[in-house]
Amino acid sequence: MPPKTPPVDDPFAIPADTLGMDPAEMRRLGHKVVDMVIDRLERRNSEPVLVTGSAPALAEQLGGPLPESPQDPDASLELMAEIAFGHMQHGDHPRYFARVPGPAAFASTLGEWMGTGFNAINASWGGASGPATVETTVCSWVAEMLGLPAHSEGVLLSGGSMANFTGFCVARTEIGAGVAYLTDQTHASLPRNLRQMGLDADEIRILPSDDGLRMCPDSLVAAIEQDIAAGRRPMMVVATAGSTNTGATDPLDAIADICAARGLWLHVDGAYGAPAAITSQGRATLAGLARADSVVLDPHKWFFQPYDMGLCLVTRPGALERCFAMNPEYLRDVQATSGEVNYGNRSLELTRRARAMKLWMSLRTYGAPAFRDAVQRGIELAEFTESHLRSQPDTWDIITPAQLGIVCFALKGADAADHAARAARVTQSGFATLSSTMLKDRSALRLCTINPLTTEGDVTRTLEMLAQG
Amino acid sequence: MPPKTPPVDDPFAIPADTLGMDPAEMRRLGHKVVDMVIDRLERRNSEPVLVTGSAPALAEQLGGPLPESPQDPDASLELMAEIAFGHMQHGDHPRYFARVPGPAAFASTLGEWMGTGFNAINASWGGASGPATVETTVCSWVAEMLGLPAHSEGVLLSGGSMANFTGFCVARTEIGAGVAYLTDQTHASLPRNLRQMGLDADEIRILPSDDGLRMCPDSLVAAIEQDIAAGRRPMMVVATAGSTNTGATDPLDAIADICAARGLWLHVDGAYGAPAAITSQGRATLAGLARADSVVLDPHKWFFQPYDMGLCLVTRPGALERCFAMNPEYLRDVQATSGEVNYGNRSLELTRRARAMKLWMSLRTYGAPAFRDAVQRGIELAEFTESHLRSQPDTWDIITPAQLGIVCFALKGADAADHAARAARVTQSGFATLSSTMLKDRSALRLCTINPLTTEGDVTRTLEMLAQG
Incomplete structure (x- = not known):
């Protein structure tokens, strides 16, 4: 994109900003944001790792009446850095050991900044063929790094909750409605997803985990057989690769055998742990991962991306579109010809920013x-x-x-x-x-x-x- | 946040970047991103408004093998700008008249850049009291601008599809499962939402619109009575404020009367048109909007935000948490005391970036x-x-x-x-x-x-x- 100077007398000249900010001021403030961000990254050792504020004090500083006149943008940026971002977890701090850290790498931030600055969207091929190609590319790269089948297809969501929800909907479309099997170590957001999908209480089976806090294959088989005897229809097993509590991984190979023998969908929630499969040690721990029908991971965790980014990978080609396409007849043609993807047909999200840019930028910049x-x-x-x-x-x-x-x-x-x-x-x-x-x-x-x-x-x-x- | 110089011999000194980029290089590349974005905004009149590429050519340029060695970041940024963003819609271009434009204003971009750069999250009060206060603030500001009740509560999602889905789930929790009423002018993503919530085909009632392409109150009443006679239970009416096709608005006041008389939830999909209510002319067109139980709008459309940002506002206090809270007992106390909000309990999204920063920054910078x-x-x-x-x-x-x-x-x-x-x-x-x-x-x-x-x-x-x- 070489710089072009528009003719001075162009009747179609366009101001740089929609609401009238001066270009020099835009540039100054943009550079200031970059400097504030990097200044902070350079002095994290003098920063508290997590600060929680009081609601009334924060409301007074950050809230107040609707601004009926323009406020100084420098003051707003400083208020944001000091008060808004001064009262939160700093998940990228090396001594943030709570829940799951968010150790974002800077090249990812550059990619997200570009996408926001160019106001990129990835909803339809016609309006986003470039960003869609980037999303397809990073889904393939991650599938390859994890050892999943090359025909795996993916979609980027905000995080594990939405990515798991997406996989669950696909499972129901492919297998038909029925009972889902989880354990007491499954992430708390997953039963919520199942309830909001319309599953009844007796279709959400929470199995007790074994002494290692893993799913027990024998208990799983017993529960499935009990449900069949009671006239229910098993649908899906939700296995965990790296539980949030302990990092434990369910015995994926044994569970895959059970699912394969009975025609159940195997969904692996690896929001936390699946990225470990890019190392040889982790690949051994996660043996069987490649046999899943759907796998979820959160690149904002162990793939070093800023919030937010969840990835749902599905190893059955076409299954995402069979579930979410609003115009499947049309799409089938497109799919058949050349790999064009309308990403708005791969989850409930229709408008989607170009979430893939940051993962693309960072995998290229640092290398796998x-x-x-x-x-x-x-x-x-x-x-x-x-x-x-x-x-x-x-x-x-x-x-x-x-x-x-x-x-x-x-x-x-x-x-x-x-x-x-x-x-x-x-x-x-x-x-x-x-x-x-x-x-x-x-x-x-x-x-x-x-x-x-x-x-x-x-x-x-x-x-x-x-x-x- | 005054700059602090860490002691030179600090044993806890922290490198600026997680994966080892040099701070001077980070600063140079950050400034380059800002300049590329503003250069593009300054020369939009020499830019095609929409370009769609061919899948094989784009895959060759943007895809290729997994990068097993580091690539030049300058080349990646230029490839992104020229090829990825050169093959998409430029929804912020003044001659983008298709679908719905995305005329993002630059101060919003600054806010989003800050949130990404500080890796801000807004999932729980404990980890995000600052960003949570900003989200509560912007929800209140928008509700006030639209003329909704002051006790309205909100949550930011990616866009209209997810925001409508969120409102639908809340409706079912408040009213109980049953039939939803839409028209043939309702956005195509909304029946998809209802199906993925588990509604049966006979619970999704698509009414023919009238000659003005609006919902007809008489047809609505007839359909409700027919369903009751057939033993079905009406749940919710989905009215449209500014349809995507024509900008038509359903007769909200008449529909609100019907809902009030029968105890139905009134959900208004104003993803496109609701922001018109901030003008006196639009407020008149949208008369009755304030009587809705839930209202959806997309600030990335007519509130001049970069993608993505959908807002679901609910006028029944506590209803979002009653639907989505994973620990409602605990939350009830928190809600009662001081307005602390765990935003992960207001939708299916648990991980959520600090999506509110851009709307806060832009409402402050330009003024309402x-x-x-x-x-x-x-x-x-x-x-x-x-x-x-x-x-x-x-x-x-x-x-x-x-x-x-x-x-x-x-x-x-x-x-x-x-x-x-x-x-x-x-x-x-x-x-x-x-x-x-x-x-x-x-x-x-x-x-x-x-x-x-x-x-x-x-x-x-x-x-x-x-x-x-």
Whole structure:
């Protein structure tokens, strides 16, 4: 796109901004945003990892009456950085160990900035053939990295909840309505998805997990047979690859055998853990992943993308469109000829920004090996954490070992309230943040270590602070 | 957030980028993105309004093998701008008259850039009290501008399809499952939403629209009574405020009376047209809007935001959480005390980027009157278009008059194929783009004029080109 100078007397000259901002001012403010973002990234070690504000104070600073006159944009940007973004989790901070970190890499941010700045959309081929090609490209790249079949097709959503919902709808279209099987370690958003799809309570079967907090194949078979005997129709098994609580992975190969024998859809929620399959260690842990009918992962977690980005990959060609196409007759022709995709026909989202640009930009800029190394680093950091905890057996109990970047542990003699209070004190110090959780009625502290910038010193100092209380 | 210099010997110093990009390079590339975006905005008059590419050629340029080594980021940014964004609709171009334009204003882009750069999320109060306060603030500001009740509550989604889906789920939770009433002018994504919610075919009632392409209250009452007589349970009426086809608005007041008398939920899909209610002329057209139980609008259309942004406003306090909360007991307390909102409990989306920042930034920067003037300008441009067409009665027929920024018309003697070919030729010229459509078996051309930068000359030259063929 070489710069072109429009003729000075062009009767069709267009102002740069829709609502009249001066181009020089646009440029100055744009550069300021870039500098504010990079200034912050350069001084994260002086930043509290998580700050929660009080609702009335925040409402006074960020809310107030509808602006009936223009406000100074510099002041607004500074208010946004200091107050809005000063009162949230900084999921990209190396000592953010809570829930699941969001260690976004900068080249992804560049891609998202471009998409927003060019106001790119990816809803229909006719209006978005370029962005659609980018989305198809990144879906293929990720499927290849995970070891999924080459004919896998995908669609990008906001996150795991929406991506799982999308996979569930596809399963119902392909298999027909019926019972879905989950475990008590399945992510909490998944039963909500099933309810909003219209499933009745007796079509949502929550199985107790085994001692390793994984789905038990025998229990699954028993539940399926019980449902068939009761006149219900099994539809889908939802397996987890890297649970949010512990990083545990259900026995995917055994579950795939059960699904294949009975004609059930196998959906794998790998929102957290599926990216581990890009390493050889993770690929072994996730053996059987490639046999799934649908797989969900969140690139804003372990693929180092800024929020938001969930990916639903389906290994049955055409299944996404069979579920969501609004004009399937027309589409069938298009699909048959040349791989043109109307992405508005692959989920409930019709308007969709060009979400793929950031993943494309970052996979190109850093190269795939950088992603593999960074994921491997997260796996090893959790293993380091476990081994450090084991070296202090008078202080710590391991509750669940290092699994795909997560380790759960307990302070000897501490109960849930004590664990929660210690985690809260670390958070309040500003140095780090972590979660406490309940695992089969046992209280635990939990570190999720997928940020490759995290150091061993970050981990040991955090554990020291926890032990001191 | 004053700049702080970390101590040089800080053992907890943090590299600026997760995957190792040098900070000076980050800054250079960030500034380059800003300049590329603003360069493009300054020379839109030399840019084709819509270009569709061929799938194999685009796949060759944008796809290819997984990058196993780092690629030059400057080359990637240029490829993105030239090829990916060079093959799409430019919905922010003043001569983009097709479907619904996306006339994004630059201050919104700044807000979105900040949210992405700070990797902001808005899922839970604990992790996002700042961004959550901004979302609550903009929902209130928009509700006030539209004239909705002050206790209205909202949630931001990707667009109209997801926002309507969210409202539909809330309706079912509040009213109980049953029949939904739409018209043949309802947006095509809405029956898809209802099907994926699990509604049966006989629970989705598509009513024929009247001669003005609006819902007919008498037909609605007849359909409701017929369903009750057949043992079905009416649930919700979906009215349209500004249809995509013609800009027509259903008689909201009459429909609200019918809903109130029978205990039905009134959902208004104003994805396109609801923002017109911020002008006095639009407020009159949309009389009755404030009586809706839920209202959807797309700020990426007539609120001048970049993609994506849909808003679902619900006028029954607590209804969003009653539908979507994963822990309603806990939440009830929080709601009662201080207005803290866990936005992950207001839709199926759990991970959600901080989508509100751009609307906050732009309402502050330009001030609300700039939005009102810009929407009024779009209404008047369609009126100008209609009157210009009427001044050439030998050439043009008006099919539907100017309604909320849309006018539909026909070239005398032309059929659907001729209309489509003429619209395609204008698009291929690069000068402008517009849609053709079918209205009750009558072929029509259609101009949607909501970009306030559009000039009367843009309209008349486009019509001239259409007439010349």
